[in-house]
Amino acid sequence: MNIKRRDFIKGCAxxxxxxxxxxxxxxxxxxxxxxxIRDADSRIEKxxxxxxxxxxxxxxxxxxxxxxxxxxxxxxxxxxxxSADLVDWKIMxxx
Numbered sequence: 001m002n003i004k005r006r007d008f009i010k011g012c013a014x015x016x017x018x019x020x021x022x023x024x025x026x027x028x029x030x031x032x033x034x035x036x037i038r039d040a041d042s043r044i045e046k047x048x049x050x051x052x053x054x055x056x057x058x059x060x061x062x063x064x065x066x067x068x069x070x071x072x073x074x075x076x077x078x079x080x081x082x083s084a085d086l087v088d089w090k091i092m093x094x095x
Contacts, residue, residue, distance in 0.1 A: 044068060051083075053074075059072060059078070068082065080092045
């Protein structure tokens with residue numbers, strides 16, 4: 001195998017150029033995923049504020065079996081609430 005230094009450098013440069021589109025698309029998918037998570041967070045927070053009032057803050061939320069669960073707080077009182085459609089919220093427990 002008789003390869004010259006110049007040929008090796010050209011091969012490395014070509015490989016780097018070919019990898020750039022794949023790297024760029026992976027970064028785009030990551031940014032789109034983060035944006036969709038932020039959108040879901042804001043929709044849940046807006047829904048809870050519409051259902052309970054503006055003084056409530058969302059501490060945590062998650063989805064399971066088609067239901068959205070959230071832990072909310074108002075003036076030091078904490079509640080666990082659940083909704084199937086982000087419109088009708090039901091209080092499951094309070095602490």
